[in-house]
Amino acid sequence: MSDPRPAINQLIAALERHLEASSQRRGEDDPTVVAAYEDLADAFEAYDDALHDATGEMTPLVVVDEQFMVDDDDDDDYDDEDDHTSYGGLDDEDYDEDDDR
Numbered sequence: 214m215s216d217p218r219p220a221i222n223q224l225i226a227a228l229e230r231h232l233e234a235s236s237q238r239r240g241e242d243d244p245t246v247v248a249a250y251e252d253l254a255d256a257f258e259a260y261d262d263a264l265h266d267a268t269g270e271m272t273p274l275v276v277v278d279e280q281f282m283v284d285d286d287d288d289d290d291y292d293d294e295d296d297h298t299s300y301g302g303l304d305d306e307d308y309d310e311d312d313d314r
Contacts, residue, residue, distance in 0.1 A: 215263065215266055215267050216267065217260060217263035217264045217266075217267045217268070219263075220256075220259050220260040220262075220263035220264070221260050221263075221264075223256045223259065223260070224253075224256045224257055224259075224260040226256075227249070227252050227253040227255075227256035227257075228253060228256075230249045230252065230253075231246075231249040231250060231252070231253045233249075234246045234248075234249035235249070254276045257272075257274065257276055258276060260272075261274075
């Protein structure tokens, strides 16, 4: 059984670097913040692997790959009135509970 303590110490250091970089960020795509983010993700995965190797346990956390993130703002331009191929269900006035077809 290997000791996951060195990995958790690296994770803590990565969290601190990320906090420092984020608090001094210079713009939306600040390369220092991006690098700290990537280092943090790598440190977390290393810790999670070390924890699993040592104890068989895992954290309840997951590093999300940004390419799989959904931007809800993209749907704002969608107008379902223009979409005649989807079924939106019956409106209350279209449904009669007493209809015994």
